[in-house]
Amino acid sequence: MRDTKYTAEDFMEGQVLLFDKPLGWTSFQVVNKVRWLIRKSCKIKKIKVGHAGTLDPLASGLLIICTGKFTKKIDEYQGQEKEYTGTFTMGATTPSYDLETEIDKTFPIDHISQYDIDVATAEFIGEIEQIPPVFSALKKDGKRLYEYARSGEEVEVKARKVEITDFEITANRMPELDFRVVCSKGTYIRSLANDFGLALGTGAHLSALRRTKIGTFHVDDAMDIPTFENFLP
8 A cells, every 4th residue: 555645647657456346336436536536636627547347236335546657557457367355145037147136936944955066156157158137337348238138028148158266165154155267258157156046956146246356456455535535635
């Protein structure tokens, strides 16, 4: 963490800022807030600010924000491996694969043993094919997938290859399973939750998510908005 205040020149030349995104905020809201604070405190009319990898409003954790000339590094950071922790709730599905939408189906879970969980977990390590959630910001024919979903239109979403380097269940409190996963760019943890439920002969959805690492950057080194304000002129 810094021990000196930022200057206008610092932000223009380029900074990599690590934020711990709070629940309920979109990544875009954090970027807008940071840009506004920089412009106001440094009396800058225009400054480039962007983030390196979206986090859903229902997720918390590490958000990399780049300013000025360092916005050119965004693609580099987006492409790096990411680590997440969170919770799958077994025995129920939602259309969005998380808590954005209501539960639509329930399934029995009594047949699931710890052995079954261990076997299923191992199946997801390595290169896998994954279908992104229809409630996502991916575009098809110039339109966001979630726009199709919210209007009730059916749309075909193609599977794509992603890499799961590490995946473990860290606590079993059925129907809740806590997990840690290390994965490539483009991996949807919501889809992983849904597919994990299918692998265990039940349903599942993502009920908590926190991004802990992007490449060598760790959420333990991240700050919140009030802390950032303390470093402004």
